[in-house]
Amino acid sequence: MSEANPYRPIKTEVLDVITETPTIKTLRLQPGEPIFFQTGQFIELTVPGVGEAPFTPSSRPSRKDVLEVTIMRVGKVTEKIHQLKKGDTVGLRGPFGNGYPLEEFKGREVLVVGGGCGFAPLRSLMYSLFEISGELKKLSFRGGCKNPEEFLYRGEIAEWSKRKDLDIELTVDKGDKNWKGKVGLVTVIIDSVDMDYKTGIGIVCGPPIMMKFATRKLMEMGFRDKNIYLSMEKNMSCGIGKCGHCRIGNYYACKDGPVFSYDKIKDFHEIWD
């Protein structure tokens, strides 16, 4: 009999590497043992001999055999991840934490606000919401990015725009000659959504500065604190609330989050930093 070891990664094969933007790649992974995750939960990805880093899968959770993570090259581990090729071996631990409470969204109007690399976890969320869109009162997406080249999943998002069950609008900080969408920060296109803000759900994921201003905007519009869901980026390491790094007030992002409703964390200092 072997005891469960929470620090042991599962041997995982890299099935494919997709270049999304100059700094972002998506890895298609096949874990040696099935990993069942809920949208919004995260995993720790190990590059053998280099280290591990936390990512929220960008693929739909209903696909059990293959999992995708979309990764921006920003540090030591992600630098190595970007060098991975088809057939390489990596490790996975998880899933960890709490995902989005999909059951609570049923019967409600849902607005998803994404910025930059925040599109990665939101892609997983959007596919999960599409699967239950018949049970949602309304589904809207507002996404923003620095410029058109940095838009993730352009092909897929073009498909989303044709969906009848989705109200979608996109913006870039700075457009180019081919860009036909809005220009400006994502916060300026949020209030074009036609819904009852007092009862609606607002979900925000993106860089910290964008999350801060988008949350502020949602509150101004009338969204209730408890109806705003944030995916918090902290330095998650152990994934099980022991190593201490990802503390937010009375919580650990790794086990109590990374998805928090705003009312739970709004009174703690340092949440946006």
Add this chain to the structure above:
Amino acid sequence: MVYISAGNLRRLLDILQDDYGVYIPVKKGEQRFYRRYDGALDDFVIGEVRAFEPLKAFFTRAREKVAEGFGQDVPHAQDKPLAVVGVKACDLKGFKVQDHVFADHDFQDPLYIKNRRENLIISADCTCVLDTCFCCALGVTPFPTENYDINLSAVRGGYLVDAASEKGRALIAKHKSLFQEAKREQEGDRDRQRARVKAQVEENIKREGVPVQDRFGGIIERNLESKMWEEEAKACVECGACTIICPTCHCFLLYDQKDEERMARLRVWDSCMFKGYARVAGGANPRPKLWMRLRNRFDKKFNFFPKVADFYACTGCGRCISACPAKIDIRKVLKRLVNNV
């Protein structure tokens, strides 16, 4: 209550070596350091005060392997469990925090659980105090009351022995020829000594004006914006000694290394005082300044733990005071926090 003579305790330590790696404090200069007992060691100290190293070092090692390759097994390095002798009450309070983190919390840590289950704790009453001792302010007495297997109280010629666990009772029963019934006057001696040492700690507290824990409620929230954090952190050199040496601090860092052909995952103690502690990939750092990290250290001890676990993560052992090259004094910080109304 039973009694063991000093000679028989030595015999017991000799016997324990069959089943345990036995560690016992030895005095060097003004400090006491744990050494491996090998039968020949004879300058050990059972009583006196806490050792230099915190007890947690025997339960989560400063650096240890937690996974090898993709293998299922939990690596357990030691061949024998450990018997730690002469442990003081302040370190035993550290178990409250360590157990909460590694054993009682939603997820259990298999390495810690094994060490906790198998290691033997032979604690002892303090027989003197250091200037930095202030355990009574944190509701700890300088004699163990819980979390030990057997406890030794120095009396003339030997020790009164008290068991607080099945393991401890079984140990006494197994070696009953080494023990005698305690005499009533020995118990009187013990009680007088306990009262004397407790009075000395209380004298320390009074001299330094250390507030007692009943007054700690809300001290962090009340002082979040205080200038005192910057003032206190001014001399800090970010060495991390205060957290490494603390019996309650539990933070660690996971890192991977190539162990010859096999990948190994290690965990090493980490410190929230280090700049990179909370930094995320890409460089964003919630606590870029030292004073923010000092505030966070106190927030964790005196705000987080009482909220999630109903105790303060400080034992009054005073190690962080003597370890700090910048002379940052937790007693003084607590005094300022309490008095800033």
